[in-house]
Amino acid sequence: MNYWLMKSEPDAFSIDDLKQRKHQTEHWDGVRNYQVRNLLRDQIKKGDLALFYHSSCKVPAAVGIVTISSDGYPDHTALDPESKYFDPKSTPEQPRWYMVDVTYLESFANPVTLQAMKQRPELLNSDFALLKRGSRLSIMPVSKHQWDTILSMATAKQV
DNA sequence: GCCAACGTTGGC
DNA sequence: GCCAACGTTGGC
Numbered sequence: 485m486n487y488w489l490m491k492s493e494p495d496a497f498s499i500d501d502l503k504q505r506k507h508q509t510e511h512w513d514g515v516r517n518y519q520v521r522n523l524l525r526d527q528i529k530k531g532d533l534a535l536f537y538h539s540s541c542k543v544p545a546a547v548g549i550v551t552i553s554s555d556g557y558p559d560h561t562a563l564d565p566e567s568k569y570f571d572p573k574s575t576p577e578q579p580r581w582y583m584v585d586v587t588y589l590e591s592f593a594n595p596v597t598l599q600a601m602k603q604r605p606e607l608l609n610s611d612f613a614l615l616k617r618g619s620r621l622s623i624m625p626v627s628k629h630q631w632d633t634i635l636s637m638a639t640a641k642q643v
Numbered sequence: 644g645c646c647a648a649c650g651t652t653g654g655c
Numbered sequence: 656g657c658c659a660a661c662g663t664t665g666g667c
Contacts (some may be wrong), residue, residue: 489666491664493665517650518650519650539664539665539666540664541665542667544665544666598661598666617647617648618647618648618649619648619649619665620648620650620663620664620665621648624665
């Protein structure tokens with residue numbers, strides 16, 4: 485079982501949007517980056533957990549947890565000419581893009597801001613992809629230790 | 644809105 | 656296969 489971090493722009497899809505669809509699976513589709521595609525296809529598995537992270541917003545932060553509720557499977561939006569994610573180079577026989585399903589698990593009482601993470605040496609010095617310069621992947625791995633650290637920050641009393 | 648750090652595209 | 660031009664991401 486592995487841990488991940490998934491970015492979403494809250495203006496487009498926030499943790500509250502997800503929360504309202506509690507117990508329903510959401511398709512995490514539209515990924516059009518090969519590195520992330522490989523994660524979706526090969527490494528992210530049903531039962532894994534992921535931090536839900538708000539990016540491109542006023543206070544970038546990990547705001548909750550989602551459960552990965554399916555293994556990776558072909559992203560059908562790539563085959564749909566009506567979709568904004570349509571990719572003519574993807575075919576049913578040779579799907580180019582993959583997706584997973586996620587379900588809402590919880591929202592953090594105290595969102596863990598990017599700024600707060602940067603102040604934690606055990607995150608800063610642990611090869612955490614989110615804190616690496618120029619890291620723009622929309623999904624990235626989180627180690628068990630990084631995961632535990634972030635969760636402890638999410639539940640700790642704010643100072 | 645700016646801009647650094649990428650990834651992608653396409654001419655050669 | 657190289658690389659310049661262009662597009663995108665995302666923090667600030």
